[in-house]
Amino acid sequence: MSVMLPTPKSITADEVVLSRKDWERLVSALAESEEDADDIAAVAAARAENAALAARIEAERGGPVETTIPIEVITAELDGKHPIRSWRDHRGWTQAQLASNSGVGRDLIAQIETRRKNGSIETLDRLARALRVPMEVLLEDEDSDIDFGER
DSSP: OOOOOOOOOESSSSSSEOHHHHEEEHHHHHHHHEEEEHHHHHHHHHHHHHHHHHHHHHHHHHOOOOOOSOHHHHHHHHHHHHHHHHHHHHHTTHHHHHHHHOOOOOHHEEEEEEETTOOOOHHHHHHHHTTTTTTTGGSOTTOOOOOSOOO
C-alpha cells in the first residue's frame, strides 16, 4: 500500500489530531488494502485449486493438460465457434492434424465442429486428450446431448 501520510494538526504524547479529510483518506486507503488482501487471497486459492485440478487430470491422463482457458478460445466460442474448433485453432492445428493426434476421423471432427453430430464420450475423450484439455471444456453446455453410441 502506498499512502502519503497526512500532516497532523497537532501532536501530543497521547494523541495525533488529523483533519476529517485526512482521516477519511486514511480509512479509505486501509479499506482498499483489506479488500486487496482479500482479492489476493482469493486469487491464490483459485490458483491452488487450478493446480490441484491440473495435477489430478494429468495423473489420470499421463501428460500435461491446460486447465485455464485462453482469451482466444473464449472469444472464438462467444463468436459462435464450436469449442473443439476454438481449441484446435488455438493450437494451430488443422482437422487432419487433430485427427492424426486423436485417432478420430477427420470427417467426424468436421461433423462435430459444424454441430451435425455431438460425438460420443469416447470420441470427446480422445479429442480432449489430443488437445490436452479437460473433456468438459469441449462440451457446449450442461444440457448438451451426447451420443453414447457413435464411434
